Amino acid sequence: MxxxxxxxxxxxxxxxxxxxxxxxxxxxxxxxxxxxxxxxxxxxxxxxxxxxxxxxxxxxxxxxxxxxxxxxxxxxxxxxxxxxxxxxxxxxxxxxxxxxxxxxxxxxxxxxxxxxxxxxxxxxxxxxxxxxxxxxxxxxxxxxxxxxxxxxxxxxxxxxxxxxxxxxxxxxxxxxxxxxxxxxxxxxxxKTEDIFPKMREADRTSRLRLEKDGSPDQLHSDFDSVFDQEEMKQAIEFRPEGGDDMNLIVDELEAWHNESETAFETIDGVSYNNVKVTIEKNNSDETISLTKGETELxxxxxxxxxxxxxxxxxxxxxxxxxxxxxxxxxxxxxxxxxxxx
Known part of the structure; x- marks a missing residue:
């Protein structure tokens, strides 16, 4: 198309x-x-x-x-x-x-x-x-x-x-x-703060990404000698198998977001710099920041x-x-x- x-x-x-x-x-x-x-x-x-x-x-x-x-x-x-x-x-x-x-x-x-x-x-x-x-x-x-x-x-x-x-x-x-x-x-x-209407209009949700500070040596000490860079970012990503829809329930996500302005900064005791959801519409993708409560218009x-x-x-x-x-x-x-x- x-x-x-x-x-x-x-x-x-x-x-x-x-x-x-x-x-x-x-x-x-x-x-x-x-x-x-x-x-x-x-x-x-x-x-x-x-x-x-x-x-x-x-x-x-x-x-x-x-x-x-x-x-x-x-x-x-x-x-x-x-x-x-x-x-x-x-x-x-x-x-x-x-x-x-x-x-x-x-x-x-x-x-x-x-x-x-x-x-x-x-x-x-x-x-x-x-x-x-x-x-x-x-x-x-x-x-x-x-x-x-x-x-x-x-x-x-x-x-x-x-x-x-x-x-x-x-x-x-x-x-x-x-x-x-x-x-x-x-x-x-x-940028726009109207993020949830965008999610409702999307054809599908393709990714959830959680970003925070971290380095490989936290996983294994041998990485300390492999990488010389001390300050790094790490991310956890979730994607549906086979390119399917994650079936995001937007009402539930919006209710969670509205509980607090910092709802996605700390999740289950872990601090994240940014939590993002990627949606697709008309074969075009867009990434929305839940942490910042905004996305590029x-x-x-x-x-x-x-x-x-x-x-x-x-x-x-x-x-x-x-x-x-x-x-x-x-x-x-x-x-x-x-x-x-």
Whole structure:
């Protein structure tokens, strides 16, 4: 079944190492801040200076314009992303309150032969090591009129393809190189405390995980000479056999949770750092923290009515669903609609 998910984040801008509410930049008015260091950055890095931007959305649009034609090879800067590239589709659009479109997440480093299944023609080595196969992933930046310091960003995650880290590091680096290295762009996932309705709506419960401090030498002293790391975490996991449902009785779990705010911090005299339940819906899994009483807010989207597994759905289809989800993220009507209708 074709499916994907949207994950929301808050976006804020602040000076380095200053993250209090009073330090957050007013994202509607950048002109009030001193960014005179920009010119020296531009000279040193041979970068084109971004000037005359009055707000974060204007700065973000400049980012999109550059990466329509430019490609960020993340492996040149970040070893853990050694085979990834990032770019922006030229189809992106903007309005007074939103910017939306597709990001391109590329993967390279694999050589492939291509064969046309109709003609049988085989082109050996057609995809070289430097060729990046690009996956389009949707994004939506929203400006809530009532907030001066926070913007909302929806990012698509499709199966094993996640765009958050490649996008975040590229945006931060671009801001430092092209606008000012005296600010940080911060992105945090939006969380929700409505965990039990999510469990009731799930197709199945697939895992219970209990995490606490511990080390292997607690099991056997010989492990002390095997592992040099002293501080470790240990976990106990329970899964149903054969991928079945754990048949979670949500009412019982909720009653236990409501007994105390610390109900899952100590169980039968044992202290745990985190107790988590993993649920599945529409072939997409989500892990909920019972200890923290929260989970990251996300939207699982069933695309089976418009696309087959592996297909790339029309941008307008994901966009229309994203704007409906945006009202859940913000907690009220946004007055926005898809720019791709």
């Amino acid at each position: 074709a499916a994907t998910k949207l994950i929301p984040y808050t976006v804020q801008v602040h000076p380095p190492r200053k993250t209090s509410e009073d330090d957050l930049w007013d994202l509607r008015d950048f002109q009030q801040y001193d960014t005179t260091y920009q010119s020296r950055l531009s000279d040193l890095n041979n970068q084109d200076q971004v000037t005359n931007v009055n707000s974060f959305i204007e700065l973000f649009c400049e980012f999109c314009r550059q990466y329509e034609s430019d490609l960020e090879d993340l492996g040149e800067t970040f070893e853990r992303m050694s085979n990834k590239t990032l770019a922006v589709s030229s189809e992106w659009k903007s309005s007074e309150l939103i910017v939306e479109g597709n990001l391109f997440l590329g993967n390279y480093g694999v050589k492939r032969n291509l064969t046309n299944r109709q003609s049988g023609e085989r082109r050996e080595g057609e995809r070289d090591f430097d060729d990046a196969e690009e996956k389009p992933l949707y994004f939506l930046l929203y400006i809530p009129p009532e907030s001066t310091t926070t913007r909302y960003l929806l990012l698509e995650r499709s199966r094993r393809y996640g765009i958050k880290e490649p996008f975040h590091v590229t945006l931060r680096k671009w801001v430092w190189d092209n606008y000012s290295n005296d600010i940080n762009v911060k992105m945090d996932p939006v 996300r939207k699982n989207i069933d695309l089976s009515d418009i696309a087959e597994e592996g297909d790339i759905p029309a941008l307008s289809e994901i966009s229309s669903r994203a704007h409906g989800f945006l009202t859940t993220v913000t907690g009220g009507r946004t007055g926005t609609s898809s720019l791709f209708r």
